[in-house]
Amino acid sequence: MTENASAAPTAGEPAPGVLYLVGTPIGHLGDLSPRARQVLGGVDRVACEDTRRSGLLLHQLGLRSRDHGPRLVPFHQHNQAARLPELLEALQAGEAVAVISDAGLPGISDPGEALVAAARALGLPVICVPGPCAVTTALVSSGLPCGRFCFEGFLPPKPAQRRRRLEELAGEERTLVLFEAPHRLLELLEDLLAVLGDRPLSVARELTKRHEEQVGPTVQAALEHFRHTPPQGECTLVLGGAPAPAPPTWEPDTLRRELQALVAGGLSGKDAARTLAERSGHSRRALYALLHQEG
Structure with missing residues (x-):
C-alpha cells in the first residue's frame, strides 16, 4: 500500500481545541519527530506525569525556558479524577492541549487513556502524533513471533493476584508483552518460571540508550542474570506464548x-x-x- 508522505510537519498544528497525544523519546532524544516538536512547542498546555521530568525534556529539546513555552500540568494516577474536568474545560475553551508520558506513547498504562475517553465522549477532537513505544520496540527486536501478540502491561503487584493472572494467561498462544518495575522483576521472573515454565524470553531495558540491554533467551537464563546483576530502570518483557496443543491421538x-x-x-x-x-x-x-x- 502506497501513501503520500511528507517530511515536513503538518501545517496548522497545533490547532485550537484539539487534544494531542504526543509520543516522546524512550531514551534517545533524536527519536522525537519534527511534527512532535512542532506540536509540543505550540500547545497551550502539556499534561504530563511528572512536571520536573517533562520540563527537563522540553528544555533539552529547546521547547521551554523559564519564561516561555507551554504550561506544564501534572496529570497522573493520583490526581486524575480532579484534573480531568480542568483539561476538558481548557479544550472546550479552545486551548490546544498535549498529553505526554514520562517516556514513549501516552495512553498505554497511564492516565492518558481516561482523558482520551472523556474527550471522545464530549465530541472533542483527539489526534495522536506517533512516536517511540517500548512495547513495539522491545517486541520487534526480541526475535520472538511478532505477527500476533498480547500486551498485558503491569501485572498485579501482589504475589497471589499476579500468579492468578499468570494462570489465566497460561494458555495464551500469542507472544506476551509485559512491563515491570526493577524492584519487582525478580519476583515476576520467579512466578513466570513456576507458573508458565521456562519459555523463551527477552527482558529489554534502557531501550534506545547507550547501554541498551536485552537479556534472555529464556526465563531461567534471565532469572540467573538478574540474580547476579540487579536490574535498573523499568523493564519490558517479551515472553513466548504457550506451545500449540498437540493434535489429539487417533485411537x-x-x-x-x-x-x-x-x-x-x-x-x-x-x-x-x-x-x-x-x-x-x-x-x-x-x-x-x-x-x-x-x-
Whole structure:
C-alpha cells in the first residue's frame, strides 16, 4: 500500500481545541519527530506525569525556558479524577492541549487513556502524533513471533493476584508483552518460571540508550542474570506464548466404543459424532465415518 508522505510537519498544528497525544523519546532524544516538536512547542498546555521530568525534556529539546513555552500540568494516577474536568474545560475553551508520558506513547498504562475517553465522549477532537513505544520496540527486536501478540502491561503487584493472572494467561498462544518495575522483576521472573515454565524470553531495558540491554533467551537464563546483576530502570518483557496443543491421538477402537456408547444413550449417529468431536478435537466427519466402519 502506497501513501503520500511528507517530511515536513503538518501545517496548522497545533490547532485550537484539539487534544494531542504526543509520543516522546524512550531514551534517545533524536527519536522525537519534527511534527512532535512542532506540536509540543505550540500547545497551550502539556499534561504530563511528572512536571520536573517533562520540563527537563522540553528544555533539552529547546521547547521551554523559564519564561516561555507551554504550561506544564501534572496529570497522573493520583490526581486524575480532579484534573480531568480542568483539561476538558481548557479544550472546550479552545486551548490546544498535549498529553505526554514520562517516556514513549501516552495512553498505554497511564492516565492518558481516561482523558482520551472523556474527550471522545464530549465530541472533542483527539489526534495522536506517533512516536517511540517500548512495547513495539522491545517486541520487534526480541526475535520472538511478532505477527500476533498480547500486551498485558503491569501485572498485579501482589504475589497471589499476579500468579492468578499468570494462570489465566497460561494458555495464551500469542507472544506476551509485559512491563515491570526493577524492584519487582525478580519476583515476576520467579512466578513466570513456576507458573508458565521456562519459555523463551527477552527482558529489554534502557531501550534506545547507550547501554541498551536485552537479556534472555529464556526465563531461567534471565532469572540467573538478574540474580547476579540487579536490574535498573523499568523493564519490558517479551515472553513466548504457550506451545500449540498437540493434535489429539487417533485411537479407532477407543473412539468407536465412545461413539457406540453415545448412540446407546439415545443420540443419533450425527449427534454422537458431533458430541465426541467437541470433546476430543477430532473431525466430526471422520468420527461419523468411523462409527459406520466395521470394527
